[in-house]
Amino acid sequence: MEIDRQRIQDDLRGIVRGDVLCDAVSTTLYATDASIYEIQPVGVVRPRSAADVVALVQYAGEQDLPIHPRGSGSGVAGESVGPGLVVDFSRYMRRMQFDPLKSLATVQAGLPIAELNRNLKPLGRWYGPDPATRSITTMGSVLAINASGSHYLRSGSARDNIESLRFVTVDGELLDVSKHHPDDPGTVGRLARGLMEIQTQYQDCLEKLNDAPPARGGYRFDGLVDDLGRVDLAKFLVGTQGTLGLIVDATVQTEPIPKHRGVVMLFFHRLESAARCAVRSLGYGPVACDLMGRRLLGIARETERQFEAVLPQEAEAMLLLELQGDSLTELTDRIEILRDDLSRGPDAAFVAHSATDQATRDQFWALCRRVTPRLSRLKGPGMPIPFTEDIAVPAEMLPEALAAIQKTLRDNQCTATVFAHAGHGHLHVRPFVDLSSADERKKIRRVAEQVAEVVWRFKGHVSVEHAAGLSRSALLPKQFGEFWPAMGQIKRLFDPHHRLNPGKLFGAVLQQPNENIRPIGETIEVTSETRTLIKAADRIVQAARIQNTAVPELPVLQQWSPSEMIDVVAESCNGCARCRTTASSERQCPVFRTTRSEEASPRAKANLLRGVLSGKIDPETLTGDRAKAVADLCFNCHQCRLECPASVDIPKIVGELKAQYVATNGQPLSDRLICRLDLIAAIGSRIPWFSNRLIRNGLTRWLADKLFGLTSSRELPPIASSSFMRYSARRRWTKQPAGEGAKVLYFVDHYANYHDPDLGRALAEILQQNGIAIYVPTSQSGSGMARITAGDLKGARRIARRNVRMLAEAVRSGYQIVATEPAAVLCLKHEYPNLLDDEDAHLVAKNSFEACEFLRGLHADGKLDREFQAVDLDFAYHRPCHLRVLDPDIASIELLKLIPGLSVQHVEAGCSGMAGTWGLQRKNYRNSLRIGWPMISALRHSGAQLACTECSACKMQIQHGTDLQTLHPLKLLAFAYGRLPKVGEELGLPPG
Secondary structure, eight states, X not given: OOHHHHHHHHHHHTTOSSEEEOSHHHHHHTSBOSSSBXXXXXXXEEOSSHHHHHHHHHXXXXXXXXXXXXXXXXXXXXXXXXXXXXXXXXXXXOXXXXXXXXXXXXXXXXXXXXXXXXXXXXXXXEOSOBOTTTTTOBHHHHHXXXXXXXXXXXXXXXXXXXXXXXXXXXXXXXXXXXXXXXXXXXXXXXXXXXXXXXXXXXXXXXXXXXXXOSSOOSSOOTTOBOTTSOEEHHHHHTTSTTSSOEEEEEXXXXXXXXXXXXXXXXXXXXXXXXXXXXXXXXXXXXXXXXXXXXXXXXXXXXXXXXXXXXXXXXXXEEEEXXXXXXXXXXXXXXXXXXXXXXXXXXXXXXXXXXXXSHHHHHHHHHHHHXXXXXXXXXXXXXXXXXXXXXXXXXXXXXXXXXXXXXXXXXXTTOOEEEEEEGGGTEEEEEEEEOTXXXXXXXXXXXXXXXXXXXXXXXXXXXXXXXXOHHHHGGGHHHHHGGGHXXXXXXXXXXXXXXXXXXXXXXXXXXXXXXXXXXXXXXXXXXXXXXXXXXXXXXXXXXXXXXXXXXOOEEEOOSOOXXXXXXXXXXXXXXXXXXXXXXXXXXOOOHHHHHXXXXXXXXXXXXXXXXXXXXXXXXXXXXXXXXXXXXXXXXXXXXXXHXXXXXXXXXXXXXXXXXXHHHHHHOOOHHHHHHTTHHHHHHHHTTSHHHHHHHHHOHHHXXXXXXXXXXXXXXXXXXXXXXXXXXXXXXXXXXSOOOSXXXXXXXXXXXXXXXXXXXXXXXXXXXXXXXXXEEEXXXXXXXXXXXXXXXXXXXXXXXXXXXXXXXHHHHHHTTOEEEESOHHHHHXXXXXXXXXXXXXXXXXXXXXXXXXXXXXXXXXXXXXXXXXOOOOOEEEEEOOOHHHHHHOSSOHHHHHHTTSTTEEEEEOOOOOOSOTTTGGGBGGGHHHHHHHHHHXXXXXXXXXXXXXXXXXXXXXXXXXXXXXXXXXXXXXXXXXXXXXXXXXXXXXXXXXX
16 A cells, blocks of 8 residues: 555544545445546545544545545446545445424435335335435435436425535534525524625526526525525535535435326337427326337347337337326326327327336336446447436427437437436436547547537536536536636635535536546456466556566456456446345345445445456455455355346456455465365264264354354254265166156255255155156265355366266266256356356256256146145245346246145245355354344244245255244155155144
8 A cells, every 4th residue: 555545544544433445455446436437536434423524524624635425336427436535425324313293304425215215114205306226326415416316397306305404514514504594603604695695796697597497407596595585505505516515414305105106108109209298298297207218128128028028119219107196096087188198199109008006107117217227238349328418408398409419419420328307308318439449438528518519509408417527517617608607606615625526516627528437448468377368458568668567467267258258247347336225126235235335245346356457456456355355245146147237247256356365375264164064064974973963062163163263153954864865876866767758967965965865855756756767976076156155266166077077978968957956056057167168067057957947847848747735834935046046937936836725925035144154154144144134034924834945055044043944845845746754744744
């Protein structure tokens, strides 16, 4: 660490209770946000309280350091990146209070909107403004950029819903502001007086701004002074983008949740027709009116299965309208009238859908809210870039303005995606640009300026609700014209030293939109064994020559295919921050949900690797403890890979990061032990009675805790009296069956072999019931998932080679591979190709199935025996994370529903928190329970007699946290066939 950074870190850690991070790894994680820009900060501070913010600002003043406030880092304009101190409010400052008498909520700056609304929902209220990123956007950001969203027509913007706020001035003074008289004493009076004087001086300019659209940015004076002559400082500070002060908390207005909501989705043959119908629809009082262009519809159709049947192929545009009402009958009538009117005339919609039920309504809204983040899934050099994305015109001018903007883009040989909150004329236009091309990067400035000219011609504004940031600030002097000097006076009134988020919204020097773009397609040299995978970029080679040093090189330890090279995978993360969501409908990322630290988020791993590949960080950094700490915050659940809008393979990135550390430093003893539990179980299975006595012995568990980090708080599963492999040998399943019928190779993992042989027996009995031969080769090893998760790729590759060689030969002989452990299947289908990337590995991956998925396939083909006996039981089912990745549907529930009398309720409450062997370690035990607590609570309150899951680790967590006996679905199926009576004995059920 450079000496100045070290000094700053030491100084701040002495005066701030929160986190202070100035190392290269940490600052790299905060060098970007969801925009295309990258600037390395000098340090990161995560305050715990307003007192921390005050101390930080005072120190920054003494040292003349810029300050950049930040929430979740979901901004698309680069508003939260900069060279100074980044202040991350999202880590600790997330508390809220609600005043039921006034219906006001007081929230800290780091609380996401979605969490605020989850807390308000039981009270029958919510916060009105709803930006598309509300599941991750923090309230501090909402207030800083004056966010609005789809329901602006109902709720207005954040500025319209503010009551009061507390902020820290550039001098480090904590002020509580609302409405203040210019004669008030102290700083609030001085600020109120100064704003009144500026308003009087620039009254003519302000009257001209009244012609601008109601949703607009900049320093705003409309509605600032009330009838009593008081200046609303809270309202003024909303939308100032951290350039005048740091908001620490605010009191905001809430709304009652409407009784009934209905939506209408209409499709048009022309974009202009949809825009004109949007204007017509305003007469019917919609609370939301969103428009989507053809390219976004195509992306939605391709990336979301649920939209395939809803979106017509010939649609050039879609309009989504929402209406609300107190009476369902009255609301339905209004919807039908609106739908009928917009389906007639020259601009008529050719298809229309409507709904008032919540499930369909949520599906329609998901189309608008999910599709924009999924733009990153597009393949090819050109990507939709958000540099012109935040513009507004008067709603009645939208059709003509939209046509003019499209013409401008065509003149510049640009295509673009179009999304609009059409009801108030707010447009999000993203032109396709290849950021790896120097000529294309130059085009950004030209297109931005020309589109802005069109917007101004239609009396519109750029920079409305997504901040000016680094994208649009350079356009503002021309936009505000005569009012621009007034913005300078405001800046000097609040921040005379230009220390707060300098260069954003106002500044003497404003960067152009094509500067400070994160490097794309320029990497250090990447090698694999003796091969060069990627040659170092000319810029990096030249820099090495000038400094007379070797060209930086990263020898990668996994297989990276030409179509998914390591730099492409790392760069495909656009930083959108969706991986920071805490929504109950999603699971990514279980560790982030518990820790709330940026380094726990999946995008942090992509940022770290990209920092190394771009030459910003020395590759040797990956062998250090800080990089290891970041990588260890992933336990390989793969939920980010499943739910990432851009489908970035973060687990593979993490595997590379961990492997780099292990290859240099080796593994600590505790990790080596955890990775070899299968070998320990194999030894223990020789004398199971003695092994189980040791497992249950308090002294042994205490020693394992102290010496090897294996938590003594968790009961380990006992070792079976006989392993499944021995049982298979007695049944001759270890010999290849004769005959030409269907045959399955059972890939037995550690748990089924040594701890629960009945699971393997259940599969064998089910297969035999359906006339399928089973083969259990003795040459197989455990999957090696624990080694992969720990970064021991050398050991994992050795296991993979042995297994793949045997399995590929079996597949060529007509076998299909079936495993009962989801982690084992994930190894076969995903991890082994990453380790080996040869023909055999891909052949094995293609022909490997989780057991219930395999049986569901038999059922779909009409080949599954459905002669099940009745089982009168209530089950609560938990779906493991790895199974969510392998199978988008829930095969086991489909199968269990075939059993008469069996009642299965799917408890979807997130990750169990065990993550294989991760939850067995003392250092992870508490976080394991925190992660799994929603699932444990849901199962406790389910009212079910028993629990059911496919994952052995999840089973351990369920039985550890609840009193529910937990079974694998296969055991129930085998019992219902009448072939595994032992299950009935365990459950107290009569045989047959």
